[in-house]
Amino acid sequence: MKNRVYLALGSNIGDRFHYLQRAVEKLNEKKEIEVTQLSSIYETEPVGVTEQAAFLNMAVEMYTSLKPESLLKTTQWIEQELNRVKIKRWGPRTIDLDILFFNDENIRMDDLSIPHPRLEERAFVLIPLNEIASSIVEPTNHKNIYELAENLSIKEKEG
């Protein structure tokens, strides 16, 4: 398992805590994946499309032998398995798995951009990520997660 990956997980429909838990379980069930760290779970106000329910968000550290495109297929498969109904691009969802980092690689493909392009503007990603990866340096702007997260705040839900 030589690739270190960070994911952002989110849910704002149904039993949100259950969906986060099941998504982590499904990642760990894959023989090519080993989940190594979980952040706390945060309850966060929706950004983007604001007239939707509050999200539960968390960050996950994992190691994998998968290549980026195969990891994307795996996260999409887990979203389908947990019956994510993609009503609209920015709408509510049972579960969302976003790939934040894949080692310190810069990947720009038509269906996959890593580091995640909206990472720096998302407190709901940076705050959980800072719990488990504060010293990681964002390879495009060379700032570490601690610096990106330090002036941000979000509500934390006892998970």
Ligand SMILES: Nc1nc2nc(S)n(CCO)c2c(=O)[nH]1
């Ligand atoms: N707080 C919060 N707002 C969001 N808006 C979108 S879209 N999403 C889905 C992330 O891709 C979220 C989210 O996970 N959390």
